[in-house]
Amino acid sequence: MTVNGTLSGIVIALSLLVGAWALVEALRERAPGRGQLLGLAVVEVSLIVLLIAAAIAAAGGDRPASGVTFFGYVVTIICLPPLGWVLARLEPTRWGSVIVLVVCLTVPVLVLRLHQTWQVVTSG
Amino acid sequence: MAERTAPRTLGTGPGRALIAVYGIFALSASARAAVQIGAKFSEAPLAYLLSAFAAAVYIVATVALAKGGETWRRVALVSCSIELIGVVTVGLLSIFDAGAFPDDTVWTDFGRGYGYVPLVLPVIGLLWLRYAGRDRAAA
Known part of the structure; x- marks a missing residue:
């Protein structure tokens, strides 16, 4: 469980960091540059690592309360950074940075929810 | 602010950010x-059908905003309106008649589970449709 908690925290921190950057860039009326797109990629990679860790934990018998719900969150969450990437590339204005910001604010919420679906088991 | 005077189309600028949120x-x-209907439909069929309906409305709104043009603008207008009516109706119902929706949907308690974004989103959507739809009429 500690693995999951620490990893979730890292993913959330990374996402908020990229989000803060995107906010600054949006306020400066700047389009998302290479840095923000790289940030999205880093968030996506950290998400994949988190999900692999979760899969390994599940294989070891440490399963979430509702496997289906967990899977639902996984599918949603893994799509977000790529969605942000595509839309941000299409929008080379400050609003592209806003899109990156929106995605980077949504990821932490979903990671928290994902984490909750898991904790039901450990607490019960 | 030269950007502001340029004609706006539905799916660019702030519109694209709106598409991201709708997406x-x-x-x-x-x-x-999908999870609710696939895994536990019999527990609260009405609530889960409502979830599916809400999902469909969001999909239509996303596509309509992305497509743009007069027809799609109308589609977006209708779906944003349905959304607003839906979130207010379900919000009121979930407060005054909690038994009607035993399990949560996106619109339960005015979208509280989603940070009230479901309540604010259709309003922003409608305002944007008003603003972005004007460029041809004003020309």
Whole structure:
């Protein structure tokens, strides 16, 4: 469980960091540059690592309360950074940075929810 | 602010950011509905059908905003209106008649589970449609 908690925290921190950057860039009326797109990629990679860790934990018998719900969150969450990437590339204005910001604010919420679906088991 | 005087189309600038938010809601509402209907439909069929309906409305709104043009603008107008009516109706119902929706949907308690974004989103959507739809009429 500690693995999951620490990893979730890292993913959330990374996402908020990229989000803060995107906010600054949006306020400066700047389009998302290479840095923000790289940030999205880093968030996506950290998400994949988190999900692999979760899969390994599940294989070891440490399963979430509702496997289906967990899977639902996984599918949603893994799509977000790529969605942000595509839309941000299409929008080379400050609003592209806003899109990156929106995605980077949504990821932490979903990671928290994902984490909750898991904790039901450990607490019960 | 030369940007402001340029004609706006539905799916660019702030519109594209709106598409991103709608896309996220379309995705998460669909996932939620799929899980609810796939895994435990008999527990609260009405609530889960509502979840599916909400997901469909978000998908239509996302597509309509992305497509643009007069016809799609109308489609977006209708779907944003349905959304607003839906979130207010379900919000009121979930407060005054909690038994009607035993399990959560996107619109339960005015979208509280989603940070009230479901309540604010259709309003922003309608305002944007008003603003972005004007460029041809004003010309």
